[in-house]
Amino acid sequence: MAGPSYGNFCGIARAFEILGARWSALVVRDLLLGPKPFAELAELLPRLPAGELAARLGELADAGVVRQRDDVYELTSYGQDLEPVLLDLGRWGARSLGDPSPGDMFTVDMAILAMRATFRPEHARGVHASFEVRFGPIAIGVRVDDGHLAVTEGELPGADLIISSPVLKHLMAGELSPTDALWLGLADTEGDPVMLTTFVTIFHIPPPPELPMFDTAEERTVS
Incomplete structure (x- = not known):
């Protein structure tokens, strides 16, 4: 045991x-x-x-x-x-993940698993696209082929879109639109920028949970 x-x-x-x-x-x-x-x-x-x-x-x-x-x-x-279990758990946890703290690790394996966890095959049917996603020094290749996903370590030559953004999680969660991210300079892309909308439609983090609001200490007390 x-x-x-x-x-x-x-x-x-x-x-x-x-x-x-x-x-x-x-x-x-x-x-x-x-x-x-x-x-x-x-x-x-x-x-x-x-x-x-x-x-x-x-x-x-x-x-x-x-x-x-x-x-x-x-x-x-x-x-x-356990793979589908942990991917579901990862998607669930991402809803309340927040922003990284100083010293937090992020590895290429985490990046690959994040893509697998947030992939929505129902939104990828009929889509044939390739993306290179960069997280600082980490790069992964993401291929979408009619509802199927393949993610590999490293750069992806010939990708339809190269994405680098410190707010990618917020884009995937729908908290920031691709148009606003590009206009504000919060997302760097190489390729057709319209593909950024395709990316965040296919790779999605559900909305964060609703947390209770307390106005006073008394309201926090559970009788």
């Missing part, structure tokens, strides 16, 4: 027994795109002490989610089944 039992005969409870320990889900996330050696996982999770990383990997292995093969760790078929 990966974690303490909740004492519930329930699949959701069992899932959180396996993934509920701090960092466990992120270890799985960092293995979604392929096997990695221990040193690379440690580099991707610098705030996780090596001993705790080893413990998380051991727990996930005991649960049948991860296995060690030669010098790398990889997901089992049971672990790979």
Whole structure:
């Protein structure tokens, strides 16, 4: 068992027994795109002490989610089944993600998974387009082909549109229009700028949750 039992005969409870320990889900996330050696996982999770990383990997292995093969760790078929779950969870979390804080990491794997998580195939039917998306020094290639998606690491020669914007998340969430972003100089593009609208239609973050508003301390008190 990966974690303490909740004492519930329930699949959701069992899932959180396996993934509920701090960092466990992120270890799985960092293995979604392929096997990695221990040193690379440690580099991707610098705030996780090596001993705790080893413990998380051991727990996930005991649960049948991860296995060690030669010098790398990889997901089992049971672990790979978590991909759509984590992508849905990532899209859900992105709704309240806010802006990055100083020191926050953002890796090429995170960029690729963000595209997968926010992809709306129903809005991509009949669309054949390619994008190179830049996040500072990180570049990924995004190909959309009639409702199908392929995302790769690195630049994409011949892309229909190259996008670089510090407010891309706000564009994808509909909080800023492509026209305003271009007019205000908040988005740099190479290619047909109209394709930016196509991009944010296909890759979308749902609106943030409505949070309760409190006027006084008394209103925060739960009786």
